[in-house]
Amino acid sequence: MRWAGLIPAGYSAVLAALIAGPLLGSGYLLLRDAVSTPRSYLTDSALGLGDAAPRAVPQDALLAAMSPIVDGGLLVKAMLLVTLWAAGYGAAVLARELLAVPVGPQLVATTVAMWNPFVAERLLQGHWSLLTGYAALPWTALVAYRLRAAGSSIAAWGALAGCLAAAGLTPTGSLLAGCVALLTVGRRNMLGTLVLLAAASAPWLAATALSGAGGEPSDPAGVAAFAARAEPGLGTLGSLAGLGGIWNADAVPNSRTTPIAIVATALLLVIVASGFRAVAAARPDDRAGLRIRRTLLAMAVAAVALPALAATGWGMEVMRWLVVDVPGAGLLRDTQKYVALAMPAYALCAAAGCRALAARIGERAANSADTRTVARGGAVATRSVAALFIALLVVPLLDLAWGVGGSVRPVHYPIGWQRVAEEIEKPGDVAILPGGMFRRFPYSGKVAVLDPAPRMLPRDVLQTGRLPVRGLTVAGEGTRAVEVENTLLHGDPAQRLADLGVGWVLVERSTPGPLGDSAKTLAQLEPRYADDHFALYRVPGAADRATESQGAHRIIAIVAHLLWIALLIGGLLTAAVRRPGRAVRR
Structure with a gap:
């Protein structure tokens, strides 16, 4: 017993x-x-x-x-x-x-x-x-x-x-x-x-x-x-x-x-x-x-x-x-x-x-x-x-x-993710193409998956928060990511990205999705890495948006996590x- x-x-x-x-x-x-x-x-x-x-x-x-x-x-x-x-x-x-x-x-x-x-x-x-x-x-x-x-x-x-x-x-x-x-x-x-x-x-x-x-x-x-x-x-x-x-x-x-x-x-x-x-x-x-x-x-x-x-x-x-x-x-x-x-x-x-x-x-x-x-x-x-x-x-x-x-089974990522992460450094956040938050990679199966970029990369990745559900699109809470995505899809000047605090643009080549006129903007950027799955670009003139208040916010957030x-x-x-x-x- x-x-x-x-x-x-x-x-x-x-x-x-x-x-x-x-x-x-x-x-x-x-x-x-x-x-x-x-x-x-x-x-x-x-x-x-x-x-x-x-x-x-x-x-x-x-x-x-x-x-x-x-x-x-x-x-x-x-x-x-x-x-x-x-x-x-x-x-x-x-x-x-x-x-x-x-x-x-x-x-x-x-x-x-x-x-x-x-x-x-x-x-x-x-x-x-x-x-x-x-x-x-x-x-x-x-x-x-x-x-x-x-x-x-x-x-x-x-x-x-x-x-x-x-x-x-x-x-x-x-x-x-x-x-x-x-x-x-x-x-x-x-x-x-x-x-x-x-x-x-x-x-x-x-x-x-x-x-x-x-x-x-x-x-x-x-x-x-x-x-x-x-x-x-x-x-x-x-x-x-x-x-x-x-x-x-x-x-x-x-x-x-x-x-x-x-x-x-x-x-x-x-x-x-x-x-x-x-x-x-x-x-x-x-x-x-x-x-x-x-x-x-x-x-x-x-x-x-x-x-x-x-x-x-x-x-x-x-x-x-x-x-x-x-x-x-x-x-x-x-x-x-x-x-x-x-x-x-x-x-x-x-x-x-x-x-x-x-x-x-x-x-x-x-x-x-x-x-x-x-x-x-x-x-x-x-x-x-x-x-x-x-x-x-x-x-x-x-x-x-x-x-x-x-x-529910494991997948294996291409080595390109690691190489892209090693290339990215300060300053500036990361913008992603194609537009949207969900992906269909060759290695991820038939269903759409959440883009792993925000967790793979050492800088903040800007995502719109838009969710496609039951034929509807549910908007996210933020506006900056939407501005950045629209800038890329409309083919706006690269300086606009820099002004929005974007230092990097990652193109995920192996997934479908909207690219719009982004080729015009990408042509103004500095290529840093490319393979069959990815193309990474550096945005000239990008500056870090970090402020003293943001640093204080990070400290408070970390203390809350420690608690x-x-x-x-x-x-x-x-x-x-x-x-x-x-x-x-x-």
């Missing part, structure tokens, strides 16, 4: 390897929004101080700081594997602590957390860092339970700090974990939780305040473009209830485009419904657990219902008002990602349902006079029901295995060193 606690951890590791298997080989993750590179740099953009809203902070700064020591591609793959494992194991531990279920139901909770459309779709969209916030949710609920059940302790507060900081790898992750924490810790722990959440969010809060980009209104066209999508036969509400419905119809497993999606959603909801009453049931010896469980159930209902409402006509009107009139509300436009908040409750309900069904089956053996036979029959029933539930969850979404059917990393490492170490015993004995 001492080893029983290790079974969910091992099972989670097996599922993580099965899901991310292709990434165990050499190469780099480059798929839609996911970009990993051998080396990245601590530019202003990496700190969130560029023109665009700081959506990848502190993720980019962490990779920039670590990649000189450890290959950046290896870092991303390791973080993704740990994230998947943590999501599954966290769900198992949460079910064990809040429901006191045996190993079989814990494995069911693990399967619900790891093997679902949300994980598949976010992997296909390249949102690996968002999954870090997703993985932190069951752990955050668990720490909140321990704070309420056993009272405040250094270990519990350290664990909460570590959870919020880990989730804070992206701003959305902070919001997800913050919602769970603030709704579950209880009133007496609210102030301390708010302080920790603010500290864990310091990198992107500081970047938003310093750059001003996050405070600018977002393009209202993004509301319809990023609204939750109705899958065939399910509608928007059914898609969200099944933990699917991402806005990008191309970033879904093949099984979700067939009637199998209806079957998979029905099976998931039946399994979840089978344990709903047990999770909501009152237990006189565990008031803290009851409040946490009921809060998680209410959160799951809201996480499904509110994104569905936001996809209606009047819901979109409300969302447009938010993103236009409320600074920073652009973080809310991709409403489907908040269905992640349903995962902890779904995992608990599935585990409780497994135990309840096994108990009913075990009652039939209760007439036997042999107590050992009764106990053995109950254990067999639990294992059998757990195996059945796991099969019903896995088989309809079998194409999640092996990198979602091989789509975040201290919270992450210090919190997790405190929780590990001063690990508490069981919060409640049942």
Whole structure:
């Protein structure tokens, strides 16, 4: 029995390897929004101080700081594997602590957390860092339970700090974990939780305040473009209830485009419904657990219902008002990602349902006079029901295995990227051709991928932030990058680039895209490097736009990042060193 606690951890590791298997080989993750590179740099953009809203902070700064020591591609793959494992194991531990279920139901909770459309779709969209916030949710609920059940302790507060900081790898992750924490810790722990959440969010809060980009209104066209999508036969509400419905119809497993999606959603909801009453049931010896469980159930209902409402006509009107009139509300436009908040409750309900069904089956053996036979029959029933539930969850979404059917796989960059990076020096930022932020390289596969240049090059790369979504173009927040791109496409004099602070122009030759009359401007520039994939030019007369205030902003942003990393490492170490015993004995 001492080893029983290790079974969910091992099972989670097996599922993580099965899901991310292709990434165990050499190469780099480059798929839609996911970009990993051998080396990245601590530019202003990496700190969130560029023109665009700081959506990848502190993720980019962490990779920039670590990649000189450890290959950046290896870092991303390791973080993704740990994230998947943590999501599954966290769900198992949460079910064990809040429901006191045996190993079989814990494995069911693990399967619900790891093997679902949300994980598949976010992997296909390249949102690996968002999954870090997703993985932190069951752990955050668990720490909140321990704070309420056993009272405040250094270990519990350290664990909460570590959870919020880990989730804070992206701003959305902070919001997800913050919602769970603030709704579950209880009133007496609210102030301390708010302080920790603010500290864990310091990198992107500081970047938003310093750059001003996050405070600018977002393009209202993004509301319809990023609204939750109705899958065939399910509608928007059914898609969200099944933990699917991402806005990008191309970033879904093949099984979700067939009637199998209806079957998979029905099976998931039946399994979840089978344990709903047990999770909501009152237990006189565990008031803290009851409040946490009921809060998680209410959160799951809201996480499904509110994104569905936001996809209606009047819901979109409300969302447009938010993103236009409320600074920073652009973080809310991709409403489907908040269905992640349903995962902890779904995992608990599935585990409780497994135990309840096994108990009913075990009652039939209760007439036997042999107590050992009764106990053995109950254990067999639990294992059998757990195996059945796991099969019903896995088989309809079998194409999640092996990198979602091989789509999530590593690529290999041409050596030209390294040579271009070695050529670029001060002063001036980098402009990119062709226009746009997305590329189709020969080595990156069939889908459009985010241009890796901002992470590959040692100077800030100017990008417009324009996103092509569902046939629409959603505008970015900044204006300088748009001016630079228009200058190139219109063939304006090179001096105009220099005046805008551009010192380099990189032409990515192996991807399609608009070039306009840029040849006129390029003819006035100094060629510095060329091969089959790239042509690099130096802009004469370029000057560095760095000012004293920008230097001060960098210092503040770096301090905010250091606070975040201290919270992450210090919190997790405190929780590990001063690990508490069981919060409640049942």
